[in-house]
Amino acid sequence: MLFDGGILAMDVAATRFVAYDTSGRQLWTAAAKSPSGDACTPTVLGGAPYGLCTPEDDPTKGDTSLLRLDPRTGTAKEVGQLPTGAMPLGVTEGQLLFAVPKLAEGSFGSGEDQPYTALEEVDPVGGGTRVPLAGGSRGTPTLVDGVIYFVRPNGTVTAVRASDGKRLWQRETNTENLSTPVYSAKFNRLYFSNQFGRLLALNRSTGTVEWSTSALSNAGDSTADTTPSVLLVKDTLVAVAGDTAFSVRPPAAR
Numbered sequence: 001m002l003f004d005g006g007i008l009a010m011d012v013a014a015t016r017f018v019a020y021d022t023s024g025r026q027l028w029t030a031a032a033k034s035p036s037g038d039a040c041t042p043t044v045l046g047g048a049p050y051g052l053c054t055p056e057d058d059p060t061k062g063d064t065s066l067l068r069l070d071p072r073t074g075t076a077k078e079v080g081q082l083p084t085g086a087m088p089l090g091v092t093e094g095q096l097l098f099a100v101p102k103l104a105e106g107s108f109g110s111g112e113d114q115p116y117t118a119l120e121e122v123d124p125v126g127g128g129t130r131v132p133l134a135g136g137s138r139g140t141p142t143l144v145d146g147v148i149y150f151v152r153p154n155g156t157v158t159a160v161r162a163s164d165g166k167r168l169w170q171r172e173t174n175t176e177n178l179s180t181p182v183y184s185a186k187f188n189r190l191y192f193s194n195q196f197g198r199l200l201a202l203n204r205s206t207g208t209v210e211w212s213t214s215a216l217s218n219a220g221d222s223t224a225d226t227t228p229s230v231l232l233v234k235d236t237l238v239a240v241a242g243d244t245a246f247s248v249r250p251p252a253a254r
Contacts, residue, residue: 004047005071010040017042017051017069017076030074034065036081046091048124051076054084066096066122080122087116089143092162095121099141099148100130112140112153119148119165131165142180147204149190151178157190159207171207175200179228179239186235187252193230195223197241199248211251219244 001008006027007020017040019027032040034053043050051067066080079096086098100118115138122128137160139152147168150158155175159168175198181190189210192200197216202209219242230239238247 001042001044001049003044003049003071006049008042008044008049008069010042014040017049017074019049019069019071019074028072028074030069030076034067034076034078036063036065040067043088045088045096046124050088050096052082052086052088068124079124079126080128082120082122086120087114087141089141089148089162092121092143092146094124095129096124097121097143097162099133113138114140116141116150119162131163133160133165134167136170137167140180144181144183144190149181151180151192153177157181157192157202157207159204169207171202171209173200173202173209173212175212177228179230182230182232182237184232184235184250187250189250191230191232191237191250193228193237193239193241195219195226195228195241197239197244197246199230199237199239199250201250213248216241216244216246 009018011018016032017030036053037055039056040051040053049069053065055062064082065078067076068079069076083100085101085103089097098120099116100120102115102117118133119131137150139150141148141150146162148160148162155173158170177195178192181192188204190202190204197219199213201211223242226242228241236247236249
């Protein structure tokens with residue numbers, strides 16, 4: 001995980017957090033342990049390094065400790081307790097933001113079509129607030145400029161305002177297995193790709209489909225095993241589908 005000043009990882013035994021600079025030189029290590037347990041994973045929120053720790057014997061039991069790791073020394077401080085399976089999204093208005101899943105008993109999460117019931121806001125120095133979500137908020141969540149976009153495997157995209165959990169719009173795109181979105185402020189669009197190389201552009205304000213493309217003629221043999229992705233480089237989309245990378249200059253208008 002990249003943070004401001006380095007790279008955050010775990011050691012081979014998964015017992016310590018390890019930070020490196022961009023040349024690969026080790027900066028520090030810190031014990032991976034917390035009041036909730038010692039099964040820890042690294043994450044980065046707002047450019048700062050954090051750890052999420054659960055009970056080692058059964059992560060589905062008990063809360064998750066959120067540890068803030070000092071980027072210079074690795075010193076750990078617990079800044080919050082999160083519900084089981086909470087998904088880190090990013091930072092909005094100075095608050096760390098997590099999506100709280102609805103879990104079946106004994107489950108840690110149900111994958112790409114996970115339903116979510118609330119947002120958890122955590123102050124980086126301690127304390128938090130829970131915001132309920134409207135029904136139907138499910139899929140893979142991504143925070144983009146104060147709005148969370150839930151993307152389901154069937155191509156349904158739901159936009160929810162991060163500050164109060166209000167649904168802004170929902171769109172059935174009929175394009176399955178979409179990537180997480182990237183945002184173009186220039187055109188006020190969200191861009192997606194899928195595993196076969198189809199590209200999709202939605203109006204960020206309304207969810208209206210502005211344009212889409214056909215699948216690639218041949219994306220290779222690994223479409224079922226590769227997660228689609230798309231980047232916005234200046235005004236050009238660079239996407240990966242299967243074992244194929246390709247780029248497209250999106251149209252300025254519909």
